[in-house]
Amino acid sequence: MSILAIPHLEWHVTHSCNFTCQGCGHYTNDGYKEDITIDTLKEWYLLWNKRIRPRELSILGGEPLLNPRIVEIIYMTKEYWNIKEDQEFELVSNGLLFDRIDGLSDALIDTNCILTITKHSKDSNYTRLFDKAINSIDKSGVKYRIHDASENWYLVYTGYGCSIEPIGSDSYEESWDNCPGGQENFQLLDGKIYKCGALAYLPLQKQKYGDALSPKWDPYLKYRPLLPTDSDIDVLEFFTRTAETVCSMCPKNKHYYSKDTPLHSPRYVKSLYDTK
């Protein structure tokens, strides 16, 4: 069995988040409280680490720094995926908890893991906390970069919580051309690999809300991810597939907007939608 080079693989180490971003593409603005354990992550990695070799590997969430085992996870991930110099190892975070995690800087430096900090908003209360976090990160010596998403976020669904509805499209090809997931952000979840975060984490919303979730999501809940039992041909076909019909879940045009503060509580955000 030969190992297949793929562009990118990412996964949640927690579904919990300390932010409530409007329109979160992974739905983790919705008050989830669930960390992925180290043993579970090892199981997922071992199912794939001899079959695929991602050029980029990204640890994310939710907010990954909420997982209390994050330092061990960073070291273990480097070891289990045998990440080399020609690959990029990344931790994506909102940065606000950076100072609170013992050993985090050392782990990032030791494993050559780059810290990507997403900037979510231009709101002044948020920006003050963001700037403080960046100041600490800058002094720590870790390699980091800022992904400024304060003005170029775009919605893939409307509503919040159980009221979410896909914006949808009459052309899955055009939706794919404007893919909000970046076309290559394959997700590892429960040992399976999904085309994108929007498809991977949608079943969490279904588990949470059951029949209260709009039936407009039903076609996308039928999406079949890549399974560890699938053949090498299936794996190759999966990673070379481009537009597929499930992409009609996403809008065909980009609806850019400037994000509100991500610091509201889920309860407050829910109340805003309930009054609409």
Ligand code: SF4
């Ligand atoms: S469903 Fe298709 S267009 Fe939408 S985020 Fe996923 S891969 Fe991209």
